[in-house]
Amino acid sequence: MKRIFFPLFFLLIQISFSQVDNIHGKSTIYEAPTDPLVQQKLKEWGGQKFGMLIHWGVYAVPGIIESWQLCSEAWLERPEGMSYNDYKKWYWNLSSVFNPVNFDPDSWADAADSAGMKYVVFTTKHHDGFNMFDTQQTDYKITNGPFKNHPKANVAKHVFDAFRKKDFMIGAYYSKPDWHSQDFWWDKYATPDRNPNYDIRKYPERWERFQDFAYNQINELVTDYGQIDILWLDGGWVRPRETVNDEVRAWGAPIPDWDQHINMPKIAEMARKAQPGIIFADRTVHGPYENYQTPERSIPETKLDNPWESCITLGNAWGYVPNDNYKSATKVIHSLIEIVAKGGNMLLGVGPQSDGLLPLEAVKKLEEIGVWLSKNGDAIYGTKTTDSYTDGKNFFTTKENTHYALIPLKEGEALPNQISWGKNIPKQGSKITLLETGEKLDWRLKNGMVQVSLPKSLRSKTIPALAFSFKK
CATH class of the missing domain: 2.60.40.1180 (Golgi alpha-mannosidase II)
Structure with missing residues (x-):
């Protein structure tokens, strides 16, 4: 498949994909943390107001939507004349050509700093299962391909280090589902949707292996990569069965009869032993591990008293897509003002190119945002909402x-x-x-x-x- 095809069919799925983004609306259900260290860090995070979300993986090579075209659900489109199984093989084989020789995390941190951002959330692994860190749990990772001998091959480590030098709070995005894992999508069966493609009740040992896999990967992140302030867990359909509610049913995705959680109490105990006070954002799973909530591509209609963060893209896509339509700096600033006045933070999504550089147009937009914040930031950073907001x-x-x-x-x-x-x-x-x-x-x-x-x-x-x- 030639690269030129993918921006075209990427456009075909934008409307459908927005359904996935927009369904993660803000809920009023919230359980405040009781750990004083978590409370303290959550307060610090709440004063930052503006952060950068970085989606980067093999999907940057053809410049397509991250992971989702692997998922065989009705709202998705793939290239004509290519079987689903052949597409999956093609997609996962992108790891053999992903070689970001210009990777420069310091330039990313400089761009975020110039924009007035204060924290970063970096995608260590998306749903496709490709790892942007040197995990020891699988060979499907950035350190096992053409980039493996680069001095900065362990990408997540160098991203976190670069942003720490700018005094950013550090967030590790981690996808709970893993479509590359044989313990999530087993080759024995077809993969009809985003969920595990086998009955967990019939093969409990296989799911236990997957739980151990997720536990071990998160343990690596919180143990081997310096101070991590936020564990940002995506893939909210991987959750305890009893937490499924009308909000989840509104997503339109099939809901299995079985429980598919990854044992968050065990993960939380381990993570907070390694990183006291770490904040969890177990997205859409209301309860003790959703320390703040994350409406996606949207801003709540009214102010909210619970900790929350709007995840909004700078362009139309989360990751890099050629000729993406970037929002103006003015539009981003207006959204930031509204979000902060309503009591939230803004997490702005920016996708690096496959060569490892941020798109020049994105860098320019970030600089323009930063010019305004450099003069007007007192009205944003560390502020609180008012009754008459x-x-x-x-x-x-x-x-x-x-x-x-x-x-x-x-x-x-x-x-x-x-x-x-x-x-x-x-x-x-x-x-x-x-x-x-x-x-x-x-x-x-x-x-x-x-x-x-x-x-x-x-x-x-x-x-x-x-x-x-x-x-x-």
């Missing part, structure tokens, strides 16, 4: 005794002479400061509306949003 298109945050008004502006338009809002009124005699310049601005209260005059020097500029600080 929005006033139409405007949003508000607070930190200690200071309140912030964040005013998103239409993309490409020059600034008006005056900005106004109708909630969170500054106290009489309070100073209003424009974070963009540090200037104290004239303001007045008229008909219940705060009216702030903008300096003439600013009106010719186009700025994604304005942020003001004041006492209330």
Whole structure:
């Protein structure tokens, strides 16, 4: 198969794939952690506000959707004239040509830092089972292919090290399902959907081997790769049977009659012994191991008091896809403002190319986001939500005794002479400061509306949003 085919059929599945992303809506069900070290780390994470999610694996070689075309469900499309089994063989064999000779994790960390990000979540293994770290549990890994002799072949280690040098919190993404494993998708049977393709009740020893496999891999990550702050577990259909609810049924995927959990209590005990205070994000599995929740490609309609994080892509795809349609820096900033005002964090997805470099256009977008945050970050980092967090298109945050008004502006338009809002009124005699310049601005209260005059020097500029600080 020639590479040129894949961007074309990738586009065919975007609408269908969004169904998988959008179904992971935010639930109000939340069980707060009781471990003081977890509480402390969760509070620290909650103040970071902005992070980078990096999907990178063999799917970057042809530039296609990560893993999902291996899954034989009705919403997916694959190339015409190629059998399903031949496609799986082709996909898994991409490991033989995945050779990211330009891999430069320091440049990734530089790009994230320039964007104003504060934490990273790196995909150590996606559903396809290809490992981006030197696991000893399988040979299907980056250190067992053409990249194996590279000094940075143990990719996850060098990614984590690069981001630690920038004082980032470190998150390890790990997929609970593993479609490459014979103990998850057994060649004895067909693979009709995302679930294990055999009856776990009939072959309990096979599933126990898979549980041990997952346990051992996570043990490697939390033991051999330095400080890990977040274990970000994807693949929420791998879960205890009793936790399946209407939210899960709405995904539309088949739900087996058997239990397919990986023994999170055992994993949690091991992980927190190795990494005291580590945060778990066992996505969509409400309970003690979902320390924060993760609405995907969406922002909750209202503010939420539980810890949460919106996972949003910079382009249309999570991983690298040629000619992806990247969001503007303004759109990302507007989403960040809304998410933070509603009490959440934003995790922005960026996919490196197969050669190991971030796409230049993505780097440019990140720099533009960072320019705004370098001046207005006080209204974002370390803030909390307020009861009156929005006033139409405007949003508000607070930190200690200071309140912030964040005013998103239409993309490409020059600034008006005056900005106004109708909630969170500054106290009489309070100073209003424009974070963009540090200037104290004239303001007045008229008909219940705060009216702030903008300096003439600013009106010719186009700025994604304005942020003001004041006492209330």
